[in-house]
Amino acid sequence: xxxxxxxxxxxxxxxxxxxxxxxxxxxxxxxxxxxxxxxxxxxxxxxxxxxxxxxxxxxxxxxxxxxxxxxxxxxxxxxxxxxxxxxxxxx
Numbered sequence: 001x002x003x004x005x006x007x008x009x010x011x012x013x014x015x016x017x018x019x020x021x022x023x024x025x026x027x028x029x030x031x032x033x034x035x036x037x038x039x040x041x042x043x044x045x046x047x048x049x050x051x052x053x054x055x056x057x058x059x060x061x062x063x064x065x066x067x068x069x070x071x072x073x074x075x076x077x078x079x080x081x082x083x084x085x086x087x088x089x090x091x
Contacts, residue, residue, distance in 0.1 A: 025090075025091065026070035026073065027065065027068060027070055029070075029073065029088070029090045029091075030065035030070050030072060030073050030076070031065065032088035032089075033065070033073060033076035033077065033080065033087070033088060034062050034065055034066075034076065035088075036080055036085055036087070036088055037058060037062070037076055037079060037080060037085075040080070040083060040085045041058070041079060041080065041083045041085060042055070042058070057075050057079070058075060058076060058079045060072065060075070061073075061075035061076050061079075062076070
């Protein structure tokens with residue numbers, strides 16, 4: 001019975017560590033997306049209304065990533081893909 005409890009505790013500890021590791025990977029990927037966006041897309045603004053909206057969305061996504069929230073990944077991926085910029089490696 002004691003070994004079952006140890007196995008259960010170990011399993012729970014490992015399971016709780018996995019999301020933190022995944023979140024760290026997401027945030028690192030988010031930072032890589034920001035770097036690509038700022039290098040290849042962020043400085044380009046044609047002054048059109050669509051560009052302003054897209055840049056506002058990208059700025060919001062960048063702010064989210066910088067605050068530790070990886071939910072901006074999809075927006076930055078879309079902005080880079082639309083600009084025909086290769087996405088950075090994830091992982």
